[in-house]
Amino acid sequence: MKLQNLKLSNLKLKHQLLLLIFISITIVIFIQVIYYIRFQVIIRKYTNVYMQNSINQVEETIYTTLKTIYKSGLTIAYNKYTQLFLIDKPLNQDIDTQEEYYQYRLELSRYLTEMMRYIINSNENIKDIALVDPNERVFTFQSIISLNNYKHAINKLLKKTGHLKRYNWVHNDDILNTNNLKTYYFSLIIPIYSTLEELDNLEPLGTLVILCNTAVINQISQKSLITPNSSFIITDENGKIVSSSDSSLIGEIFNKNILVKLNKHSGIFISQYQGKKSLIQYKNISETNWKLISIIPWNELTSNITQLTFFVFIIGVIMLVLLSLTGYVFILNITRPVSQIINTIKDISVNNNIKQRIQVTTKNEIGLIAYEFNKMLDSIEKMTETILKHQSEIYEVKLAKSRAEFTALKSQINPHFLYNTLDCIRNLAFMYDAPEIVKIATSMANIFRYSIKGKEYVTLHEEIECINDYLKIMNIRFANKFNTQINIPEELFKAKILKMILQPIVENAIYHGLERKLGNGNLIISASAINDILQITIHDDGKGIPEDELSELLAQMEKEILSSYHNKNEETRSTGIINVHKRIKLYYGESYGLKIYSKLNEGTTVTIEIPLILDEQ
Known part of the structure; x- marks a missing residue:
């Protein structure tokens, strides 16, 4: 009997509403806890990645410094x-x-x-x-x-x-x-x-x-600090500090308790440093047996998380208070009219007073029930008066129930080998006195490094540097068949553009224009700003595009479809140009993109139009 009374359907309406509010509060608290834990994991993950990137950048800078010194030594020796x-x-x-x-x-x-x-x-x-x-x-x-x-x-x-x-x-x-x-x-x-x-x-x-x-390396250490009280230290193979963001530590022996843990090529762990719990990440420089060590106090790493915890706690308390107040109001608005109905019914049942009516003024479903119930009492009263004359009629009252569903949708957003290989080729070429291969390997490494950068937007200066590396390779490939001019005002080098939108167009200009031309040619890259619009122009005086092929290419650009363009000779041209055109429209809008003008045997001009956005840094 007791188990049957524990069924949800047997609970009083007031208790069911209280249970609903309690479950809602529990769900809110659970979501907040999960969100806090997840956010804490993400912050630590990205902090580790940022620390690793900082160490890698310092390692690369030191390696470049040592390489420059070594080359200077070879020059003398x-x-x-x-x-x-x-x-x-x-x-x-x-x-x-x-x-x-x-x-x-x-x-x-x-x-x-x-x-x-x-x-x-x-x-x-x-x-x-x-x-x-x-x-x-x-x-x-x-x-x-x-x-x-x-x-x-x-x-x-x-x-x-x-x-x-x-x-x-x-x-x-x-x-x-x-x-x-x-x-x-x-x-x-x-x-x-x-x-x-x-x-x-x-x-x-x-x-x-x-x-x-290590004066320059000390400056690099100063610039590599992640938080105000973090440290960046470089030790030699004996544990002596050779560079530090705190210059007073240079020449001292680094913390021995931490040194014994630096027994791998790289790693990350938590330890005590200068009496504070700290996150320590390290990496070896194989060239010199130095160790790069990044140290961040744990309290600085978790300061944002602590603020977030307090913020989440305040939001949670506010939500709990609002849910409680809202639940209390809803319980009163629902249970009070129901209690009036129940008390009236009991009174009618006990006292047999069918003249009594329910006094409910609400206009919702409960008010409708009271109104219908009063109507039923009126009918009963009339039927009682005419019971000898008419058969009693049965009235049915239909009760309406409302259900609410809550749905929550969540979405998660989410080569080192090539560099080593190119560097090996470059060193071998240097040893065997092959400057062309040195230039090609160096330029290829620069282009690879640039192309896989995480950021989507770069400055025009960075993009031109990539083009210069590509042109170095092309000048060796075509034995200086063409001359290059870059006419860009100094102030526009700070303009921000999409990465790798110039190289496919320059490549088309060389392979489809200048390579097919008899004799030497010219490639001109220029830029200008008109009414907050950046115009970048790539012009070659090469073979040009036949009129029918140009018309078909322009039509394909409008459709932004590659599948129907079957001309094999122009497949690469259309693929590169249309991809750039699509990227520009996707990122900047339909008002921007490429414009192409070409005349057979006179050359081709491609103009890129994007919004002018200057890098403030």
Whole structure:
């Protein structure tokens, strides 16, 4: 019997409404908790991604810096006059007197001094350059590198590896204090072998030592801070801090408890740093065995989440109060008229007073029930008076029920290998003196890097840089068959445009216009702003497009359909142009897109029209 009373249909209307309000409040609280947990996970995920991107950017910058220093070293080491200076005797020179020999050595010294001066002045990472001959005589530009420094670095290197490699990075133990700022120094050591045809010697002619500092790397660390109290630290293989956003830490040994956890190539974990719970992410630089370490205090990482928690809590409390008040009002508006009806019915039943009527003034379904019930009482009263004359008639009262459904729809929005391969090709080409391949590999790497950038919009300057890389490849491919002019006002380089909308058009101009032209041609890229509209024009004086093919291409652009365009010779042209045209209309609207003018044997002009939006940064 008790179980039957617990059925929902057996509960009082008031209790059913209270249960409905309680379930609604529970659902709201549950959704808020799920939303908070999910948002917390997303924030931490994107923080990790942002930290990883920052570390990758710093690693790439350091790698580029070291690569530049290494190339400068090769420039010196394998210069003809450097090797003649280290040999210490003239080859195929008509030098008969001691005075002529001294003059010969003086000219070599002046040449090397100017070369070192130029390299040091053009690279702020390089502090000093020295040449050491087999007799351990040191020729240095700034006189910072001494023979003792050289021997110390060589002994340290031989103790570690047992031999000198093609190039060697050595960390110096000394920390020099310059302008009250600690600066960490490290050295690049390159053994110099002969490349002179007159000298057939497999032994090293000498050694090149380049002393470098981390001043520029310190600036990079300062710019890589994610939060106000975060830290960006670089340590050497011994755990000594070589660069830090806090310059006072340079030269100190990094936290040993954290160092023991940095045993992989990269990783992320939570640990105590300087007495604070912190999120720590690290990555190794294999070139130097340095470690890049990013540290963010946990309270700064979760500050936004804490604010969100408080905000969600306040919203939750407000919603609970509103739901409770709303439920209370609804319960009163529903149960009070029902109670009046029930009390009236009971009174009629007990006292047999059929003259009593229900006093309900509402106009809803309950008021309709009361009205119909009163009508029924009127009818009963009349039937009672005429019971001997007429058969009693039965009246039925129909009760209406309303149901409400709540539906919630949710939607979720949601190569490293190529770079390494191109870099390998570029290094091999450099070693085998193939400058064209070096240029092609470098330009290809730049284009790949640019094309897979996460952002959809770029500046016109970035897009032109990509076009310049592409034109470098095309000039090698076609042996400078065409001349290129870029006529763009300086202020328009800051204009924001869709990424990769110029390259397909430039490619069409070269392959379908200039390549088919007899003799040399011209490619002109220009830009102008008219009434807040940016116009970018690509003009070539190549073969041009036949009138019938141009008409069909323009028609396809209007339809934005590629399937019906079957001309194989123009398939690539139409695909690239129509894709660009569609992208512009999709992102900017129907008022923008491409305009094409072409005349056979005179050339083609493609004009891009998009809104003028300047990058304020």
